[in-house]
Amino acid sequence: MALLHEDRLFDAEPQARAVARALYQTIRDLPLVSPHGHTDPRWYAQNENFADPAQLLIVPDHYIFRMLFSQGVRLEDLGVPSADGRAVETDGRTIWRRFASHYHLFRGTPSRLWLDHTLETLFGIDAPLTEANADDQFDRIADCLARPEFKPRALFERFNIEVIATTDGALDDLRWHRMIAESGWSGRVVTAYRPDAVVDPDFEGFAGNLDRLAEITGEDTGRWQGYLDAHRARRAYFKTFGATSSDHGHPTAETANLGPAEAEALFERVRTGRAEPGERALFRAQMLTEMAKMSLDDGLVLQIHPGAWRNHSDPMTKAFGRDKGFDIPTRTDYVAALKPLLDAVGCEPGLTVIAFTLDETSYARELAPLAGVYPALRLGPPWWFHDSPEGMRRFREMATETAGFYNTVGFNDDTRAFPSIPARHDVARRIDCAFLARLVVEHRLREDEAFALAPELAYGLAKRAYRL
Template sequence: MPKTSPELALLPTDPHVRDVAFDLYGEVADAPIISPHGHVDPGILLRDEPFTDPAELLITKDHYVTRLLFASGVPLAELGVGPDAAADPREIWRALAANWHRFAGTASAYWLGYELRTLFDISDEPSADNSDDLYDRISARLHESSFRPRALFDRFAIEVLATTDDPLDDLAAHAALAADPSFTGRVLPTFRPDAYLDPEADGFGDRVQRLIETTGQPTSFAGYLQALRTRRAHFVGHGAVSADHGVYEPYTTDLDPIAAQTLFQAARTGRLDAAGAREFRGHMLYQMAKMSVDDGLVMTIHSGVRRNHHRPTFAAFGPDTGHDIPVRTSYTENLRPLLESFGTAPGLHIVLFTVDETSFSREIAPLAGFYPSLYIGAPWWFLDAPDAITRFRSAVTETAGFYRSSGFIDDTRAFLSIPARHDVSRRVDASFLARLVTEGRVSLPTARRIARDLVDAIPREVFKL
């Protein structure tokens, strides 16, 4: 085998370990993709229209990329970000090409390089010199029918793709896709109620009012809970398997109905202080677990991010523009009320995601090593990268093994990056397992089984697929 080639990318350099890793990777290299949590718009599969241009496809919608270009001095507006963006896509592409060396070593550079190589037969590194040439070569491909979203969905061998959706979404796109005989993929909605549970979210009162009215409930805490239950049932009816919760902290608390009703009335009328808002959010996360016990939706918790850190950028360009910044996160005490009530409830599945990697060995693995309901979420966001995934496996495996982890989650809105991300995960897991094999800690047959289960049996079990 050659010393460095795309085939061997991310595998260990030690020849003996690399051979084992290559063997294990071979078990799963071509396995179908199960993507139980992500942010792809189902409409692109429903409409199946060609992608517009290389910038829209690879840059503008990917805040991993625009953020680092912005930090490097390129204004967001020149990257096509924001409501009034009118940048020339060729110029956007040039900005990336000229700054390509600034991405060296990042996960984004690896994913983009993988996409250029596997989809567009481009192995040159982008640069100011070849920028226009690459742009033209990519553009030409985008008009081929094999580059339509559905063709790529098949080519990527995506077996299940979950989207993320507003509780009041009618899920018409999902229904139409499911009813379309020419599309055989499985595209599932995910219930994401954050904006209806956080009294400090912009427009909370109006949104809750709409939720209550849409479902024909009375304006009370009980009516609000029933409205949420109704919408969850709507999602379950359209194939949803999970509900997703993006919270600042994983604080939970059980409140008596009168206290909850009082907080609810203050919340919906905008009269709740910060401490009250925290109690309300903590109680609603508790209530969501209770509903999951009843309706079976897997509960995913993504916590520990200060969203929209730079308010002036948020005001001008909106959310998801690159300045959501992690904070320290603690699970042990915060989740205790929820887990004391529901942690051993039959059938409940909760997947914990973090961007504070200190919690992997300290809290998440010990918790998932006891509570049957808890699973260790795959490394999320800033941690979805080769070295971080390696640290993750090292941090959790010695306490909880492989079978308390969730399997890989791409969590992406960049459709084209899905195969790249899953391939990275498979390579890194194979490398980690190969080290355990060569260090005499796991037998090769068991490692092969684990490698396969991590991309198949485990996500199916965790997400009830």
């Protein structure tokens, strides 16, 4: 039994399916543009074979281990690294068996779609994963991973990736990007500027980070102007490694546009650790607008990723550290929050701000109306928990009528799970074709228009919005 059906994710109604299938045929082989993601540039730089199947597919994938944990599997038993020194499973085969024996938990989830796609298309597996065949599949995957055609660069080429962005902290020396550039390899891997560590006063080691920023740039980050200049310098440096965007993962979408004296005074309080929580939030808000203003000069696309309550469980954060599947979406306002930034630069035609959300109620109510009028604003694709068939469908249904298609920016895979990249793009392309097909069979869009739109949603919009 093959794991993947050729008509998967298309509407079952025959006319709609036929249109979706025809649309998909024209875009399935377009190159992948991956303008926002979290793969490790070291992979492409060193081009070493990946470790065993569990370390590649299970251990780093928070979608997977959070679901297993929710049903009673301990993170220790899945090999998730601990923060408090407790021992964790290190045997890949044992981890894989535990995963296999719980694979039914993923029924109805996107992880299941991505996994099956990876198993079939990458490793040639055509039987559903079970406890019984777990060892066989593990061996097969391990065997593949040891071969040269499964090295990162070979996979990059096999995946037909035209360009991929990694996300790197403002203090990163981009050594892997340099190694890639100097290697002569033709694969296009660019960086993106992620300055949270030197923008968010609540970030661990903020004060020390500012000092480090000063060292790296030679600017005086003890002063407001020097601090801004240091950002400018880092942005320029990141651009030399292909960066076309910055990325900002704030708790809220708050922006501010203080006068210079106010901003300077606020920075002084923040820098010296005297700022109240509200002031620290205000500083983050102000920095979004500062970044947008820098974008007017240097052309970087600004991405806002707000609304996650990070590391929601105190005991689990203590035991396993950050980013272990305990990030939970919260209600997010955009209308009041973005106003200061939009008043300042929202009508600049040369600026691109891409807003993401974890609060789907904002699609039709806030984000589509905002993106449907402000020239600088575009809507990011469904993000994180909403990067799924139903999530994508809701996004198109709720955003398109007010924002249209052209105020959206195509698909982001947003992943650190390298092997899943083709699967994720494939899901997005299929869902978009299914959505266009529905518009066609309901006579809301002509067929020729759907054929014009499909490659835009799959490829063109991402490339143009991110200036890649």
